[in-house]
Amino acid sequence: MKLLTYLMFVLLMHQSFSSSRPQCHSCEPTSCDCSRQNLSDVPAAPSKLITELDLSFNMLKTIGNSDFDGYASLRSLIMSNNKISTIHEQAFVKLATLEKLDLSFNRLGNLSAGWFKNLYSLQHLNLLGNTYTVLGQGNLFEPLKRLKSLFFGGPNFQNLRKSDFSGLSHLEEVVFDGPNLEDYGEGSLRQIGPIQFVTLSLYFPPQMLPFHVVSESGTRRIAFKNMIMTFAACLALINQLSDSNITMFTLEDITLFLSFEFFFPTRLNIQHLEEAVFKNIDIPQFYTFPAPNFLEPLLKVVRRVSIVNCKMFAIPCESSVLFSQMEYLDLSENYLTDLALSKMMCDGKGALQSLHTLNVSRNHLMVINSRLFNKLEKLENIDMSGNTFDSTPESCYWPPSLQFLNLSSSRLTKVTACLPVSLRILDLSHNALTVFNIELPFLTDLYISGNKLHCLPDGGFYPHLAVLSIQNNDLHTLSRDILNGYDNLKSLEASSDTYVCSCDFVAFMTSDPTNHRVTIGDEFKSYICDSPDAERGESVGDVRLSVFECHTALAFSLLCLAIVAVILLIAGLCFKFNVLWYLKMTWTWLRAKRKPKLKKGELEFDAFVSYSEMDSGWVDAHLIPELEQAEPHLRLCLHKRDFIPGGWILDNIMDAIERSHRTLFVISKHFVMSEWCKYELDYTHFRLFDHNEDTVVLILLEPIDKDSIPKKFCKLRRVMNSRTYLEWPDDDNQIPRFWQSLRTAIMRPETDDTNF
Ligand SMILES: *[C@@H]1O[C@H](CO)[C@@H](O)[C@H](O)[C@H]1NC(C)=O
Numbered sequence: 001m002k003l004l005t006y007l008m009f010v011l012l013m014h015q016s017f018s019s020s021r022p023q024c025h026s027c028e029p030t031s032c033d034c035s036r037q038n039l040s041d042v043p044a045a046p047s048k049l050i051t052e053l054d055l056s057f058n059m060l061k062t063i064g065n066s067d068f069d070g071y072a073s074l075r076s077l078i079m080s081n082n083k084i085s086t087i088h089e090q091a092f093v094k095l096a097t098l099e100k101l102d103l104s105f106n107r108l109g110n111l112s113a114g115w116f117k118n119l120y121s122l123q124h125l126n127l128l129g130n131t132y133t134v135l136g137q138g139n140l141f142e143p144l145k146r147l148k149s150l151f152f153g154g155p156n157f158q159n160l161r162k163s164d165f166s167g168l169s170h171l172e173e174v175v176f177d178g179p180n181l182e183d184y185g186e187g188s189l190r191q192i193g194p195i196q197f198v199t200l201s202l203y204f205p206p207q208m209l210p211f212h213v214v215s216e217s218g219t220r221r222i223a224f225k226n227m228i229m230t231f232a233a234c235l236a237l238i239n240q241l242s243d244s245n246i247t248m249f250t251l252e253d254i255t256l257f258l259s260f261e262f263f264f265p266t267r268l269n270i271q272h273l274e275e276a277v278f279k280n281i282d283i284p285q286f287y288t289f290p291a292p293n294f295l296e297p298l299l300k301v302v303r304r305v306s307i308v309n310c311k312m313f314a315i316p317c318e319s320s321v322l323f324s325q326m327e328y329l330d331l332s333e334n335y336l337t338d339l340a341l342s343k344m345m346c347d348g349k350g351a352l353q354s355l356h357t358l359n360v361s362r363n364h365l366m367v368i369n370s371r372l373f374n375k376l377e378k379l380e381n382i383d384m385s386g387n388t389f390d391s392t393p394e395s396c397y398w399p400p401s402l403q404f405l406n407l408s409s410s411r412l413t414k415v416t417a418c419l420p421v422s423l424r425i426l427d428l429s430h431n432a433l434t435v436f437n438i439e440l441p442f443l444t445d446l447y448i449s450g451n452k453l454h455c456l457p458d459g460g461f462y463p464h465l466a467v468l469s470i471q472n473n474d475l476h477t478l479s480r481d482i483l484n485g486y487d488n489l490k491s492l493e494a495s496s497d498t499y500v501c502s503c504d505f506v507a508f509m510t511s512d513p514t515n516h517r518v519t520i521g522d523e524f525k526s527y528i529c530d531s532p533d534a535e536r537g538e539s540v541g542d543v544r545l546s547v548f549e550c551h552t553a554l555a556f557s558l559l560c561l562a563i564v565a566v567i568l569l570i571a572g573l574c575f576k577f578n579v580l581w582y583l584k585m586t587w588t589w590l591r592a593k594r595k596p597k598l599k600k601g602e603l604e605f606d607a608f609v610s611y612s613e614m615d616s617g618w619v620d621a622h623l624i625p626e627l628e629q630a631e632p633h634l635r636l637c638l639h640k641r642d643f644i645p646g647g648w649i650l651d652n653i654m655d656a657i658e659r660s661h662r663t664l665f666v667i668s669k670h671f672v673m674s675e676w677c678k679y680e681l682d683y684t685h686f687r688l689f690d691h692n693e694d695t696v697v698l699i700l701l702e703p704i705d706k707d708s709i710p711k712k713f714c715k716l717r718r719v720m721n722s723r724t725y726l727e728w729p730d731d732d733n734q735i736p737r738f739w740q741s742l743r744t745a746i747m748r749p750e751t752d753d754t755n756f
Pocket residue numbers: 036037038
């Protein structure tokens with residue numbers, strides 16, 4: 001019992017514990033991106049297979065010892081930009097496969113060796129931007145035998161000791177942020193051995209020392225970032241490159257102040273240096289700054305130079321003629337004008353002879369002056385994007401080696417045959433071109449997105465084109481035929497155009513992609529219909545066009561056929577069910593209904609006699625003599641005699657019924673078949689068949705089986721059922737009695753009154 005209670009307790013505790021852990025809602029099978037979800041606790045592991053967990057930009061403060069239970073497969077754990085100040089000694093103990101741990105930009109005031117004890121696989125560790133002043137008690141990184149990159153330091157970091165790096169032997173990259181470093185234990189960095197890439201962020205001088213050590217310890221690439229320094233310090237730094245094995249030197253995000261007591265390096269031995277990068281260097285008094293001839297000794301030897309976003313406005317010809325080794329020159333995002341570029345190229349007379357790639361993107365150029373590059377026999381790539389050219393000259397003189405030209409975002413409204421015929425890759429995106437039809441026989445890649453083209457360029461001009469990017473234009477359609485115009489096209493990116501979602505277009509786009517030679521390279525769902533209106537804004541893949549829109553002729557033929565069929569069917573049904581007959585009757589009935597009713601006294605006849613022509617013998621021989629000639633005379637209405645010639649027979653009948661006291665039907669088989677149809681309908685209006693008014697008198701000349709009466713004559717059937725009728729007797733003795741009954745049925749009371 002006790003045990004059970006205990007178990008329950010444990011279970012409950014476990015339940016409440018795990019339910020208090022938040023869930024991360026953006027997990028893939030093996031990775032969770034729980035960044036920016038306001039988490040204050042580490043979420044529970046959705047599965048044991050998670051290898052990547054991103055918890056950056058949350059509200060974590062404390063990491064407990066069981067927070068990573070269930071994350072045993074984790075390789076990458078990112079917890080940057082939280083508020084972590086405490087991490088339990090055992091927190092990472094189960095993460096033996098962890099390769100990357102990012103704890104940057106938290107509030108760690110102390111670093112503990114316990115955290116790293118079990119992280120045998122760790123290769124990348126980022127501890128930047130915390131508040132610790134020293135790297136723990138020493139030997140912090142001893143267990144991290146595989147560590148390749150180490151980022152450490154922060155605003156409060158003061159002290160680098162020799163023991164801090166003991167045990168680290170595979171380090172390739174170090175980023176050290178030590179703007180307030182006070183004490184540097186000599187040789188600390190040197191004992192690590194050669195580091196490929198070191199980035200140091202320090203205020204200069206007085207902390208030049210670590211760099212000196214690094215440069216002597218065999219590091220190949222070194223970067224200085226986030227610093228404020230004087231021009232003199234910068235030169236001193238370059239001086240330090242002398243005699244080192246450094247191949248790449250970077251200054252990035254630096255504010256450089258002018259100081260006038262600088263000296264040029266006298267002897268600079270930097271034959272190992274291959275690449276110099278100056279990026280985002282802010283020189284507040286740049287306009288008083290001497291042209292970069294102070295860098296001449298450096299630029300003379302290097303093969304690759306980037307001076308990006310440094311407010312540079314001139315390199316005089318006297319300097320650039322010295323840069324004969326330079327193969328790659330990136331001067332993007334500076335203040336170069338046409339004149340400055342012309343000066344730098346010595347007006348095209350042959351400076352920068354080895355140049356392979358020139359990047360002058362995002363400067364202040366306004367004219368494409370190809371003559372400047374004409375003598376550069378090795379020039380293959382020119383990036384002139386982001387300038388303001390408006391149009392290209394009618395003819396140009398490019399070096400025949402040119403293969404890559406970037407003229408994107410240059411406000412071009414027109415391009416001419418100025419484009420070099422030798423081009424392999426051309427970028428004309430984000431201009432205002434409405435046509436593009438320049439023949440470029442070797443072109444393989446054309447980027448022309450963000451223009452105003454209405455149709456794809458003529459494939460015949462570009463026999464080698466393999467990649468075409470033409471998004472955000474005014475294209476209306478694509479089809480297999482158009483694409484087959486290109487002999488070698490493999491990949492097409494054409495989304496966000498103004499497509500007319502016709503049937504052919506939709507069918508082409510939604511057909512099996514494996515049937516096309518050309519693959520759609522961009523996101524299929526951003527192919528959006530611009531018209532027809534009903535489909536505007538819809539993705540081509542979601543459009544469902546009706547058969548009418550897609551097979552108009554066929555659909556209309558089918559519709560017409562269907563209509564004809566229905567008409568025939570209706571006609572057939574009318575014929576079968578005597579609809580025309582009913583209609584005719586309704587018409588008559590309606591007309592009769594509008595006629596004023598006759599008063600009793602106006603009745604002209606005693607009886608209207610309706611009979612079939614076949615029975616006229618009986619009527620002539622028996623009925624007329626007996627009723628009209630015998631006393632008292634009855635006045636009969638006979639159609640032969642009393643109908644107005646020429647009038648419609650039905651009108652006559654109605655009229656006769658109206659004007660007669662009784663209606664006499666002489667019923668025989670002939671009558672039913674030939675005559676009755678004239679009367680069948682709702683005749684209540686004529687006082688016929690009315691239960692109260694006995695206006696109808698039926699004389700049955702021969703016995704009739706009621707079932708033989710056609711179904712449509714439902715009235716007759718009913719009348720025969722509900723009413724007694726006079727039967728013409730076979731027995732002659734019965735005949736007087738028959739006449740007597742008939743007279744009684746016909747006689748009008750008033751007539752009786754007047755007659756007697
Ligand atoms: C996190 O909290 C902030 C302010 O409390 C709020 O603006 C933001 O929308 C929240 N973000 C999430 C993902 O809940």
